[in-house]
Amino acid sequence: MTWPVLRLRRVCRLQSGLTVDGSREVTGDAVTHPYLRVANVQAGWLNLDNVAEISVPRSIAASTMLRPGDVLMTEGGDLDKLGRGTVWRGEIPVCLHQNHVFAVRPHAGVLDARYLAYVTQSSNSRHYFESSGTKTTNLASTSSSKILDLPIPCPPFVEQRRVADFLDEETARLDNVLSTLNSALDRLQERRVSGIHHAVTGGSIEDRRPSNLPWASTLPAKWRTVKLSLAAQMGSGHTPSRSHPEWWTDCTIPWITTGEISQVRDDRREVIFETREKISHVGIANSSAELHPEGTVVLCRTASAGYSGVMGNDMATSQDFVTWTCGPRLDPFYLLWCLRAMRGDLLGRLAMGSTHKTIYVPDLQMLRIPLPPIEEQRSIVSTIRNTNRQIDSLVDAIEAQLALLTERRQAVITAVVMGQINVTAIRMAMA
Numbered sequence: 001m002t003w004p005v006l007r008l009r010r011v012c013r014l015q016s017g018l019t020v021d022g023s024r025e026v027t028g029d030a031v032t033h034p035y036l037r038v039a040n041v042q043a044g045w046l047n048l049d050n051v052a053e054i055s056v057p058r059s060i061a062a063s064t065m066l067r068p069g070d071v072l073m074t075e076g077g078d079l080d081k082l083g084r085g086t087v088w089r090g091e092i093p094v095c096l097h098q099n100h101v102f103a104v105r106p107h108a109g110v111l112d113a114r115y116l117a118y119v120t121q122s123s124n125s126r127h128y129f130e131s132s133g134t135k136t137t138n139l140a141s142t143s144s145s146k147i148l149d150l151p152i153p154c155p156p157f158v159e160q161r162r163v164a165d166f167l168d169e170e171t172a173r174l175d176n177v178l179s180t181l182n183s184a185l186d187r188l189q190e191r192r193v194s195g196i197h198h199a200v201t202g203g204s205i206e207d208r209r210p211s212n213l214p215w216a217s218t219l220p221a222k223w224r225t226v227k228l229s230l231a232a233q234m235g236s237g238h239t240p241s242r243s244h245p246e247w248w249t250d251c252t253i254p255w256i257t258t259g260e261i262s263q264v265r266d267d268r269r270e271v272i273f274e275t276r277e278k279i280s281h282v283g284i285a286n287s288s289a290e291l292h293p294e295g296t297v298v299l300c301r302t303a304s305a306g307y308s309g310v311m312g313n314d315m316a317t318s319q320d321f322v323t324w325t326c327g328p329r330l331d332p333f334y335l336l337w338c339l340r341a342m343r344g345d346l347l348g349r350l351a352m353g354s355t356h357k358t359i360y361v362p363d364l365q366m367l368r369i370p371l372p373p374i375e376e377q378r379s380i381v382s383t384i385r386n387t388n389r390q391i392d393s394l395v396d397a398i399e400a401q402l403a404l405l406t407e408r409r410q411a412v413i414t415a416v417v418m419g420q421i422n423v424t425a426i427r428m429a430m431a
Contacts, residue, residue, distance in 0.1 A: 003155045003419045009148035011111040012071075012104050016144065017097040018056060018064055029058045033065075035096040041072045043084040043121050044171070048091060056096070066095050069113045071104040073120060073147055079140040083129035083147060085120035087113045102147055109157055114164035115417070119152055122414040153418055163416055166423040170416075174409045181398050181405070188398075192267075192391045197341045199384050200334070201370060212368070215345035219370050228367045232297070232324035232335065235290050236361070237317030240283030247286055251278040255289075256317040261304040267340055268392060270333060272298070273312035289316045290323075295332045297324045299339055301359040305351050306343040310336055322364050334377035337384055338369045 068090035202220040254275040302320040351357035
């Protein structure tokens with residue numbers, strides 16, 4: 001089938017949203033309403049878990065109010081999320097939208113809203129926005145003119161509805177499978193976390209006593225708990241002054257910064273071998289930075305607070321980290337898994353700050369851990385690794401299935417909205 005292709009501007013009207021200025025006080029005849037942001041608009045669905053509110057003059061609210069049947073399209077965000085669209089069905093009785101979300105109002109009887117939302121999810125539309133978007137360091141953006149220039153295959157209106165009905169059914173089936181797989185991933189992650197906690201707290205040992213640790217209710221009766229500083233030497237890091245270029249020449253010492261957190265964020269990797277930056281011996285000599293031996297455990301305490309790893313070589317760290325060099329009674333990998341098991345407690349009880357969490361050094365100096373005999377610690381580490389290996393294998397298999405199904409979902413949408421699949425013929429054949 002060959003369908004005419006029109007620019008979106010020919011078959012719709014576009015309504016811009018509200019510019020949000022938190023410093024501007026609204027006075028007089030003002031009203032407060034929910035409003036949607038980029039984070040609320042997903043590809044084909046709405047996330048209404050965290051809808052903000054805005055106060056604006058009544059006249060402005062009336063002119064920017066969303067109507068059921070509008071197609072919401074995003075103007076900014078990650079590059080692969082530009083121009084993502086979904087239909088507004090009046091989920092919230094009175095709702096506005098910010099300026100980074102456009103409300104596209106299809107011409108009645110010419111362009112079906114559900115059909116348009118599917119077109120925005122097709123690979124053709126994704127390529128259009130990814131190639132035409134304006135890219136910055138972390139984000140990308142498009143414009144109203146780029147959205148209005150989006151090429152739209154335009155079959156007859158009745159056919160658009162047939163296409164939308166067909167895709168509603170097909171994507172619902174695929175989304176059901178995707179949801180089931182995502183639920184399985186969540187359960188595996190919960191199992192992984194609980195398994196680590198169970199292991200480092202000796203959960204398989206029946207003879208137990210109440211624990212004095214805030215992150216463990218009971219411990220084996222024969223296990224001791226000790227202040228971590230009694231079993232490991234605590235250290236820290238620093239950044240040599242950038243105003244001395246001579247301190248940043250001949251840099252050969254691996255230097256752990258928050259940039260390395262991506263290596264250990266999923267808790268699969270235990271050891272950090274490579275760092276993005278290095279510092280010099282002169283830089284260390286002229287700063288508070290320390291050279292820590294291989295096997296030292298590091299914990300990030302600032303922007304990516306709570307994530308931890310073990311040094312694979314002699315290394316230094318920035319001031320965002322604390323370190324522990326273990327003594328003979330403490331295996332560094334057992335300590336690593338203890339720190340990972342207590343991450344929720346570290347962030348929930350000790351981390352301070354609303355936007356960027358920070359765990360302060362005095363609180364970390366007071367940390368206590370269970371301390372079974374060293375051979376038992378090593379056995380626990382081995383158990384954790386074996387269990388995690390099995391779980392991670394299942395996770396990898398499920399994620400591969402998710403990727404294939406997601407790719408299939410977009411391929412089906414693309415083929416149908418491009419007229420490569422005749423949905424009318426399929427309906428007749430199935431009748």
